[in-house]
Amino acid sequence: MQNAGIGVLGLNWRYLAFDVYPERLREAIEGARAMHYLGLNLTVPHKILAMDMVDILDESASTWGAVNTIRFEGKHSDGHWTPLHQWSEPPLHVRSHGFNTDAEAIVRALREDLGIELGGRRVLLLGAGGAGRTAALKLASEGIKEIFLVNRTRDKAAALGSEIRATWPAVNVSLDYPGGEVDLVLNATSLGLKENDPLPFDESRFGVDRAKAVYDMIYRPAETSLLRTAKLAGLRTSNGISMLLYQGTQALEIWSEQPAPLEVMRQALLNNVYGSL
Ligand code: ATR
Numbered sequence: 001m002q003n004a005g006i007g008v009l010g011l012n013w014r015y016l017a018f019d020v021y022p023e024r025l026r027e028a029i030e031g032a033r034a035m036h037y038l039g040l041n042l043t044v045p046h047k048i049l050a051m052d053m054v055d056i057l058d059e060s061a062s063t064w065g066a067v068n069t070i071r072f073e074g075k076h077s078d079g080h081w082t083p084l085h086q087w088s089e090p091p092l093h094v095r096s097h098g099f100n101t102d103a104e105a106i107v108r109a110l111r112e113d114l115g116i117e118l119g120g121r122r123v124l125l126l127g128a129g130g131a132g133r134t135a136a137l138k139l140a141s142e143g144i145k146e147i148f149l150v151n152r153t154r155d156k157a158a159a160l161g162s163e164i165r166a167t168w169p170a171v172n173v174s175l176d177y178p179g180g181e182v183d184l185v186l187n188a189t190s191l192g193l194k195e196n197d198p199l200p201f202d203e204s205r206f207g208v209d210r211a212k213a214v215y216d217m218i219y220r221p222a223e224t225s226l227l228r229t230a231k232l233a234g235l236r237t238s239n240g241i242s243m244l245l246y247q248g249t250q251a252l253e254i255w256s257e258q259p260a261p262l263e264v265m266r267q268a269l270l271n272n273v274y275g276s277l
Contacts, residue, residue, distance in 0.1 A: 003268070025050065036090040038071070054097065068099070109242040124182045126186065140171045146172040177205045208229050
């Protein structure tokens with residue numbers, strides 16, 4: 001996806017993947033800085049660790065408490081910093097600037113894939129891990145009316161609920177399944193990754209026929225049993241591939257300061273993840 005986008009923008013860049021132990025993350029970031037990398041993406045389990053390892057945090061990272069995108073910037077003689085892609089000669093002084101593009105990607109995916117504007121909505125969120133937490137806080141910040149937080153470990157849902165109540169008191173938080181209908185069910189648990197996984201909710205307490213749309217953050221397999229069940233019930237559905245796409249297009253825009261070629265990147269991502277599907 002990134003290399004396809006980079007190609008369309010005519011940039012002489014390469015996007016490469018490296019496996020890094022969390023214990024070595026600081027060195028990896030320092031090494032990239034020393035070698036004048038333009039930027040980095042980070043994924044699990046590095047996103048929270050990197051909060052303390054970058055020189056400066058964009059509001060997107062400080063708000064959600066996680067860094068998934070780093071941009072390296074060089075210092076000019078007058079003291080101001082600009083992204084490395086603007087420099088013809090690598091500068092001596094380089095800083096790392098941490099961003100988060102995951103949260104915005106959730107909102108964009110819900111809007112563009114499911115036609116959901118979040119203001120005033122009722123949402124059942126399944127899962128309160130890293131992805132669930134970011135989703136819950138972002139949805140609250142977008143002005144949803146009510147959120148139902150359900151997680152296997154109830155304490156984590158309760159802690160997340162308290163966090164929401166403290167910052168967005170207008171949002172109704174419930175730590176149980178909804179009584180009536182919801183506009184959206186959002187799966188942020190890992191249930192569905194394996195073929196024989198059960199549905200990510202208690203079927204004796206809730207049924208998809210009480211929802212209008214379902215978004216599953218899982219994208220492999222392309223259709224989890226949750227999505228299959230929801231489709232059969234006639235609901236609007238989407239899997240998590242669009243979140244992956246939108247966090248990536250926004251990262252490319254941060255590094256290059258140009259609009260990312262969305263459709264080319266989407267096709268490259270779909271080909272890469274699902275083959276010729
Ligand atoms: P991520 O960064 O993808 O959110 P995570 O932080 O490990 O990953 O969170 C995984 C989520 O899936 C959690 O909500 C987890 O529930 P717990 O908080 O109780 O661990 C949920 N999950 C994982 N396996 C599960 C299972 N077998 N049944 C129900 N929920 C499960």
